[in-house]
Amino acid sequence: MQELLIFYCSQLKLETSSITGESEPVEYQIEAVEESVTIFESHNVAFDGSLCVDGEGVGVVIRTGTSTIIGQIADMTTGQPVNKSRIEVQLVRFVVFLIFAATALGLIVFIIGGFVHRWVNVISLLCTAFLVCGIGMVPTGMQIFK
Incomplete structure (x- = not known):
């Protein structure tokens, strides 16, 4: 120019x-x-x-x-700042919600499992509770095979 x-x-x-x-x-x-x-x-x-x-x-x-x-x-x-789209903002909110929900559910499963198993092998209970919630929170698509 x-x-x-x-x-x-x-x-x-x-x-x-x-x-x-x-x-x-x-x-x-x-x-x-x-x-x-x-x-x-x-x-x-x-x-x-x-x-x-x-x-x-x-x-x-x-x-x-x-x-x-x-x-x-x-x-x-x-030189304008990049603004996030509505869907990006909603996705961030949803991910934060899922993190808190998975943490809360993991704690609930851990506490229930502790009472059921009389707090024996606490590390295994903790790992199992959070792994179950982590795996359960991962979205997977449904596949239909013919």
């Missing part, structure tokens, strides 16, 4: 519809414009991407990259 200050032109007409929205080619000049005129309305600064349809001109590059007006517009559109 570049902006050029035109310092010589002879009947120069540029087609800038992709940048400024002008439907007809615009005639450019070398005369300076007032400070109140925007860069899009000044006809002595050409943008990269303009197509010369008539005449000739010579200019010097005055801005490049994100320093140009088009570069600043592009930077504003690409």
